[in-house]
Amino acid sequence: MTPKQKVYWQRYVDYALGVMHLAHWTVRLVDDPPENDDAIASILAEEQVHDAELHLADRFFDKRPDEQRTYIAHELIHLHFWQYMQLSNELCYQLGAQAQMIAIRQLERAMELATDDLARVVRFILDEPSGPTTSNVQLE
């Protein structure tokens, strides 16, 4: 991520937080790509303080604008579900390792599918981004 891309996308994320009723969250765009190599984007939240880190893979910047806003919508929608992750963690803690595997796998899959479905709708309330791509940054 170039400095120019980082500034543009941080502004876009701040704008999207307001539109998506998440203005009480602070989401910081960080330089590190997602931990999972297959992921285009990921978000790590510290729920109690409404603070999160957004990670974007280099491939994100070459996606079409409508895809980019869907990725941003998807990651930010996860913040609406933080209480469910907390519940999952608490259940795992109380019920042990086997329940942990079942609960986490099922809950994360259900939330991922719901988040994907919602992102396909929510993207339409977000302006289409016009941020610097890898190729047009290199031209400057």
Ligand SMILES: [Zn+2]
């Ligand atoms: Zn997700």
